[in-house]
Amino acid sequence: MNRLAEIAVRLKSSSNILVTSHIMPDGDSIGSLLGLGLALQQAGHAVTMFSVDGVPDRYSFLDGSEKIVEKLPPKVDYDCVVILDCSDQDRIKPIWEQVKELLIINIDHHPTNHFFGNLNYVNPDASATGEIVYQLLLEMAIPVDERVSAALYVAISTDTGSFKFENTTPAAHEVAARLLEAGVKLREITPRVFDLRSRTAICILREALNTLRYSEDGSVAWITLTEKEMISCGARDEDLDGVVNYAKNIEGVEVGLIFREKSDGVVKVGFRAHSIDVSKLAETLGGGGHARAAGCFLEMSIKEAVEKVLDLVVKEVENGRNHQSFEASRDDVPRCC
Numbered sequence: 001m002n003r004l005a006e007i008a009v010r011l012k013s014s015s016n017i018l019v020t021s022h023i024m025p026d027g028d029s030i031g032s033l034l035g036l037g038l039a040l041q042q043a044g045h046a047v048t049m050f051s052v053d054g055v056p057d058r059y060s061f062l063d064g065s066e067k068i069v070e071k072l073p074p075k076v077d078y079d080c081v082v083i084l085d086c087s088d089q090d091r092i093k094p095i096w097e098q099v100k101e102l103l104i105i106n107i108d109h110h111p112t113n114h115f116f117g118n119l120n121y122v123n124p125d126a127s128a129t130g131e132i133v134y135q136l137l138l139e140m141a142i143p144v145d146e147r148v149s150a151a152l153y154v155a156i157s158t159d160t161g162s163f164k165f166e167n168t169t170p171a172a173h174e175v176a177a178r179l180l181e182a183g184v185k186l187r188e189i190t191p192r193v194f195d196l197r198s199r200t201a202i203c204i205l206r207e208a209l210n211t212l213r214y215s216e217d218g219s220v221a222w223i224t225l226t227e228k229e230m231i232s233c234g235a236r237d238e239d240l241d242g243v244v245n246y247a248k249n250i251e252g253v254e255v256g257l258i259f260r261e262k263s264d265g266v267v268k269v270g271f272r273a274h275s276i277d278v279s280k281l282a283e284t285l286g287g288g289g290h291a292r293a294a295g296c297f298l299e300m301s302i303k304e305a306v307e308k309v310l311d312l313v314v315k316e317v318e319n320g321r322n323h324q325s326f327e328a329s330r331d332d333v334p335r336c337c
């Protein structure tokens with residue numbers, strides 16, 4: 001692995017730079033791209049900021065996002081290509097063949113990173129790639145202006161789930177503090193990035209909560225959504241983002257589930273857990289994912305899918321209790337401490 005100082009030296013000597021980040025961009029992808037791209041431009045470099053899938057509406061208010069392009073010329077010639085927040089080449093598949101012979105600088109915080117660059121800086125301890133970009137700008141002695149600070153703040157605050165996830169480190173807060181000092185306006189960011197919901201998303205949330213059910217012992221809560229309900233709201237999969245958490249976050253619930261009927265007789269199941277490992281359950285059903293967030297597809301009716309999955313999950317929760325493998329949940333912590 002390279003040091004950030006080496007990457008800083010290389011960037012300083014590059015006049016024509018391509019900066020890009022992953023497909024289906026999230027806040028860290030866009031925020032890092034914009035933060036680094038704008039700062040390098042300001043320092044006098046010719047920078048092309050590129051995002052395969054453009055800029056999601058939620059982030060298009062960010063100053064400078066209008067400069068992010070979705071197409072590259074057929075012949076590319078850059079002194080270097082900075083690839084941000086991508087664990088592997090597949091995350092930038094549409095342009096990889098086109099740029100792979102150029103000098104690639106890979107900057108990321110995913111522990112699974114493939115070190116596909118000529119220069120690689122991967123720090124899994126960083127809360128977001130945006131946090132690394134901030135350190136890189138310090139290294140290059142490029143001042144962080146209002147536009148750059150807003151972009152990097154969006155990167156860090158989205159990847160830490162508004163500073164709620166476990167990757168919220170002291171360093172994340174420290175960098176956020178410096179960005180606030182540099183002029184971040186939360187009244188412009190918070191309503192757009194965190195609070196805004198489309199009417200479609202609210203419509204499908206209302207339908208979803210109407211279907212909420214609990215297992216007998218109350219440890220599992222689930223939501224079912226039929227194709228009919230999706231169509232009646234005009235909802236797409238992305239409108240269901242976070243809906244399963246309404247089930248998971250109910251008092252006494254260990255596992256929240258969402259069953260989404262697809263038009264082709266397939267049911268998509270989402271699992272969210274507080275303490276047990278639901279990725280193993282999802283794997284036994286042909287799916288996978290993370291320990292506390294997993295999913296699978298089942299070829300059966302939604303009624304059959306609920307019965308099948310519920311049986312497995314309730315047993316797993318019981319097992320978890322018997323083996324006392326639960327970590328202390330917030331409610332288990334005595335109020336005094």
Ligand SMILES: [Mn+2]
Nearest residue numbers: 028085129159
């Ligand atoms: Mn990230």
